[in-house]
Amino acid sequence: MCPAADDRRAGETAEESDRPPGAPPAYDPWAAAKERIVAACRLAKVPEEVTAVLLHPERVVEVAVPVRLDRGEVVVFTGWRVHHNLARGPAKGGIRFHPALTAGEVVALAADMTLKTAVVDIPFGGGKGGVRCDPAALSLGELERLTRRYTVGIASLLGPDRDVPAPDVNTDERVMAWLQDTVDLLQGGAVPGVVTGKPLAVGGMRLHSGATASGVVRCVRAALSALGRPVAGQRVVVQGFGKVGRPLAFLLASAGCRVVAVADVAGATWNPAGLDVGALASHADRTGSVAGFAGGAALDPAELWAVEADVAVPAALEGAIDRSQAETLRARLVVEAANGPVTPAADEVLARRGVTVVPDILANAGGVTASYFEWAQNRQGYRWEEALVAERLGRTMDEAFQTVWVRAEDLGVSLRDAAGVVAVERVAAALEARGVFP
Numbered sequence: 177m178c179p180a181a182d183d184r185r186a187g188e189t190a191e192e193s194d195r196p197p198g199a200p201p202a203y204d205p206w207a208a209a210k211e212r213i214v215a216a217c218r219l220a221k222v223p224e225e226v227t228a229v230l231l232h233p234e235r236v237v238e239v240a241v242p243v244r245l246d247r248g249e250v251v252v253f254t255g256w257r258v259h260h261n262l263a264r265g266p267a268k269g270g271i272r273f274h275p276a277l278t279a280g281e282v283v284a285l286a287a288d289m290t291l292k293t294a295v296v297d298i299p300f301g302g303g304k305g306g307v308r309c310d311p312a313a314l315s316l317g318e319l320e321r322l323t324r325r326y327t328v329g330i331a332s333l334l335g336p337d338r339d340v341p342a343p344d345v346n347t348d349e350r351v352m353a354w355l356q357d358t359v360d361l362l363q364g365g366a367v368p369g370v371v372t373g374k375p376l377a378v379g380g381m382r383l384h385s386g387a388t389a390s391g392v393v394r395c396v397r398a399a400l401s402a403l404g405r406p407v408a409g410q411r412v413v414v415q416g417f418g419k420v421g422r423p424l425a426f427l428l429a430s431a432g433c434r435v436v437a438v439a440d441v442a443g444a445t446w447n448p449a450g451l452d453v454g455a456l457a458s459h460a461d462r463t464g465s466v467a468g469f470a471g472g473a474a475l476d477p478a479e480l481w482a483v484e485a486d487v488a489v490p491a492a493l494e495g496a497i498d499r500s501q502a503e504t505l506r507a508r509l510v511v512e513a514a515n516g517p518v519t520p521a522a523d524e525v526l527a528r529r530g531v532t533v534v535p536d537i538l539a540n541a542g543g544v545t546a547s548y549f550e551w552a553q554n555r556q557g558y559r560w561e562e563a564l565v566a567e568r569l570g571r572t573m574d575e576a577f578q579t580v581w582v583r584a585e586d587l588g589v590s591l592r593d594a595a596g597v598v599a600v601e602r603v604a605a606a607l608e609a610r611g612v613f614p
């Protein structure tokens with residue numbers, strides 16, 4: 177994602193030094209995350225030391241990941257694993273493979289995880305990791321070698337009590353199975369609960385794959401209900417048709433919404449009468465993209481947010497809605513399924529225009545909540561009934577939404593600020609209890 181350069185605001189430090197060669201000047205997710213941390217800490221009136229701690233990741237590990245490609249050549253990729261803050265428990269957060277990944281982005285995503293795990297009150301701190309690579313350009317064998325070598329590079333950080341990765345952009349349960357296997361080989365035995373979002377066959381949990389999407393839909397429902405609007409008939413725009421966006425589109429359609437536009441990297445499709453999501457998924461399976469879908473008209477992805485709609489759900493990458501897109505966005509409700517899709521400058525515009533934004537650290541927390549349940553089962557050595565997982569997931573999301581909504585009303589602030597306040601208060605309590613500031 178490359179929003180307008182004017183989205184960078186005075187005082188933000190662009191961490192351009194780790195920008196990949198050839199990449200355009202980028203929106204700076206860590207500067208945005210720091211801005212939001214400072215705002216939440218001020219509102220929560222936590223001691224200054226807490227703010228200072230949260231502005232510094234505990235650990236940023238960079239690893240070289242040499243991989244022999246199928247054609248014989250060795251390419252050295254760069255990978256990271258970041259622990260942002262572990263006051264509330266082991267590091268928890270996904271692993272992303274992306275050609276434009278930077279250290280600053282991974283730090284920002286790890287900070288989001290510190291806040292997210294606190295918003296849903298699960299016993300984890302914030303972590304994130306990834307490798308700068310283009311998985312679409314790698315063979316399956318190359319991808320496996322890269323994953324295993326990266327895992328060896330970060331293995332000293334990992335463990336069910338220390339750091340528990342999960343899937344993120346361009347990684348999936350197969351990648352998690354390779355990670356699990358590599359850790360087990362290094363340890364000389366099974367290490368249950370060292371990774372979540374893995375296949376059922378190696379201790380995964382059936383409801384994990386759709387959990388982020390189902391949590392997002394829970395938030396869409398709760399927000400619409402709080403705003404006095406029905407769910408049925410709402411026109412929804414979804415950006416991203418991957419592990420989150422695709423099940424999300426299905427769930428929204430089956431809840432009675434009209435999914436009017438969907439975008440991925442290659443293009444976008446639009447049908448004001450509502451897209452047939454099942455047919456769209458078949459088309460994407462066949463062609464690799466939503467672009468060219470016969471059941472919709474081609475849409476310039478730059479026009480996605482300007483489509484006539486009631487709800488906008490970004491489910492792709494950071495910085496997807498910048499200041500200028502916020503000015504033309506038609507929906508009255510934005511629910512952040514992606515991490516960091518709305519820039520701070522866009523937040524101001526949306527607030528001025530009266531658009532409600534359900535922030536990422538609340539909206540997409542269903543995924544990490546499901547990861548908590550998978551981890552807990554692995555540690556117990558006991559599989560829970562699916563109905564219990566579904567019930568606990570729904571309850572956790574509904575309670576978190578209500579807590580944040582009520583706090584926003586009490587303080588007279590945005591849902592983003594309120595979620596930040598709830599989160600930093602919980603992290604501050606953990607730091608205090610530990611005596612981190614003697």
Ligand SMILES: NC(=O)C1=CN([C@@H]2O[C@H](COP(=O)(O)OP(=O)(O)OC[C@H]3O[C@@H](n4cnc5c(N)ncnc54)[C@H](OP(=O)(O)O)[C@@H]3O)[C@@H](O)[C@H]2O)C=CC1
Nearest residue numbers: 344345346416417418419420440441491492514515540543
């Ligand atoms: N997976 C999870 O459980 C969780 C994910 N998230 C967040 O949700 C977001 C999506 O993650 P996930 O679904 O797992 O990732 P995937 O890799 O499964 O899918 C990403 C989707 O986004 C699309 N995309 C990427 N760049 C653009 C772009 N510039 N314009 C339009 N579409 C784009 C991709 O298109 P294409 O297919 O063409 O590449 C793909 O459809 C990320 O922000 C992630 O951090 C948050 C919580 C949990």
Ligand SMILES: O=C(O)CCC(=O)C(=O)O
Nearest residue numbers: 268269270342543544547
């Ligand atoms: O499930 C997890 O552990 C983390 C998911 C994640 O990376 C996220 O919520 O952004």
